[in-house]
Amino acid sequence: MASFVISHKIVKHSKTFSEGEFLKDCMIAVSDILCPESKKKFESISLSRRTVVRRIECISEDLTDQLGIRIKSLLWYSLALDESTDISDTAQLLIFITGIDDQFVITEELLSVEHLKETTTGDDLFESVSSCMERFGLPWDMLVNVTTDGAPSLTGKNSGLLRKMKDKVLAMNSSHSMLSLHCIIHQESLCKSVLNLKHVVDPVVRVVNFIKARGLNHRQFKSLLSDLESEYSDVLYHTNVRWLSLGKVLQRVWNLREEIVKVTEMKNTTMEFSTQMKNREWQSVISFAVDIIAKLNALNLKLQVKCVFAHEMYAEVKSFQVKLMLFSRQLKEHNYAHFPTLQLQTIATQSAEKYSQQLSHLNEEFVRRFADFKLLEKxxxxxxxxxxxxxxxxxxxxxxxxxxxxxxxxxxxxxxxxxxxxxxxxxxxxxxxxxxxxxxxxxxLSASTYICVQTFSTMNLNKSKCRSQLTDVNLTSIMRIATSTISPDFEKLVKTCSQLHSSH
Structure with a gap:
């Protein structure tokens, strides 16, 4: 049983298969100190790479069997779908199921990882989903909703996956219709683009990359911060504009703005950021950006909380929309009570009206993008x-x-x-x-595909440049074990393993 438990832990912590041999060496070394009499027991544990692979495959099969048993008791279910390409250019379609049984017990598990070797058209995706549902015996007329990130191959009007799935559900039961939702977290992130903060983001990103990319400058910057007894020992490195990291970058750069300007002046480097920081209007713009992105990120984090139902997530969005209109009215009246960074600046009337209008446009974008959820308000x-x-x-x-x-x-x-x-x-x-x-x-109802995004992170961590030859079977086993909330039946696995050995 020990080799099964350790193999399970190896996958849960995204370690390589060969990690088992290292762990065995550690256990044997420690046994010499703590329990010499048990050393032979540790030595007898089989943790070779090949053994770990076999154990992981067995555990994955056991979890799949247990999931299949749970699925038989489901009365209704929904699916969350997302597609991404791994390091070997293989398209991977993740299918997560959320189902409920007669006792109102919720099951949320990875249903399947579909490996698409060639094209990823709506027909290809539909064939993969249909095959998966057939394997698990999932009736089409029990499918409540499907949630995606809005990719064209998934949502195409005539040939997309969702269209084909809706037609299939209606064909099976004309009185039952399938809902389709666009991931609520993805929609919230897309709403932010209407703020059009590129003129703020670009100078900030450039100055941060300047400090980090040059080792000497970076060391001097850390030393300078230490001398000034700043509460920040470093600046967050920002390469791709992702909203959560961008919010942290803006906040930290704003709090370190004086130190950053000094660094660029010490190096006799002309940076747009340093020039702009002498401009009061630009200072107010970045202050506004710091405050509003912090609020948007706070909403984003609320939507990422696990085990939250669709109605709870939509309530957070509606609440934020009401707050946006409050902020818009208050900024127009020069009331900056909810914008602490902006409040410290001297704001021209024209700028206040512009910020107010931006928030109004942001709210309109929320209304537009969450129209599918609004239809479910009743x-x-x-x-x-x-x-x-x-x-x-x-x-x-x-x-x-x-x-x-x-x-x-x-x-x-x-x-x-x-x-x-x-x-x-x-x-x-x-x-x-x-x-x-x-x-x-x-x-x-599945309101988001965030669980898919998290799983793709697990996939990228496991199928990296160092492990690009990982087989589809191994990858599927890893992702099932890593995401599952079901506990493996270790006793059954050991018994099955013993029977196989005795039969040989």
Whole structure:
């Protein structure tokens, strides 16, 4: 069993297969000190590269089997899809499933990694998804929604994957339609582009890269910061403009602006940043950028929290939209209460109006990009505030049950003290069957593909330049083990392994 447990840990921590031999050497060395009498036990553990590979494949098969058993009990499910190319130029399609059973137990797991060797058209992707669903016995008419990052091959109007999946669902059950959503985190990131901060970002990126790229300058900068007793010992290195890192870069550069200007002057280097920092108008622009990007990044981090339902994520977005309109009104009135960096600057009326207008445009972009989620507002309201929603606004098959629910004083009190899912799962199945069917569907909605993005990070960490020859089977095993919340049945694995050995 020890070799299975260690192999499992190796994958969970994205270590190479050959790490097992190193770990075995460490254990044997430590056993000499702590438990010499057990040294032979450690020596008997098989952790060669080949053994670790076999163990990992067995663990992956076990997790797949356990997932298959869970899938059989699901009443409804949704999928999150994302496609990316690995270091060997192989397109990898990740398929994650979120499902719910009769007891309102949620299953969220990696369903499959589909390896696309040639083209990645809508037809290719549909064939891969269909094959995956067939392998796991997933009925099309139980599919509630599919969420993607909006790539053309996935969302094409006539030949994209989503179009083909919707047609398939309707063909299987004409009374059931599949929802399609654009990843809420991806949409939020795209909204930021409307701010058009390139004239701020470019000078900041150039000066940071100048400091980091020249070793001498970098050492002098660190020394200077030390002399000035700055709270920052370094500047974050910014190469590609990713919003989360950009927010940190802007904040840190702003706080170190005087030190940075001194460094560039010491090197007799003319940098746009140093020149611009003498301009009050540009100082106010970068101050505005620091504050608004910090707020956008705070929203982004809230949306990345694990185990958050679609209605909760959309509530965060709606809340932010209301805040944007408040900020816009306040800036127009020269009220900078929620913009601490900007508040310290001297702001011209014209600039304040420009910032106000930018926030108004940003809000409009949020409205446009989250139109698909807005269409679900009534459904979200029924799920979260069932005792106050208008009976006439819900589907006919739910109305009578909802009337019974709203007029049940005991249930109304229970609703106040229970978590949302606990409340809905506690209802009498025979009395509120349609309501429970509706809420199960809502709880399975996949609002983002962030779990796919995280998994691609795992893929890139494992299938790197040093491990570019990793086989598709090995890669699939690694990604399943690395992402799974299911515990391997180690006892069963050991028993199966022993039976195989005895049969030989």
């Amino acid at each position: 459904e979200f309201a029924l799920l979260t505030v069932p005792f106050t929603i208008d009976i006439d606004s819900v589907p006919a098959e739910i109305q009578l049950e909802l009337i019974d629910l709203q007029n049940d004083i005991v249930l109304k009190e229970q609703f106040k003290g229970l978590e949302l899912m606990q409340f809905w799962s506690s209802l009498q199945k025979d009395k509120f069957s349609n309501l429970q069917t509706f809420t199960r569907k809502m709880f399975t």
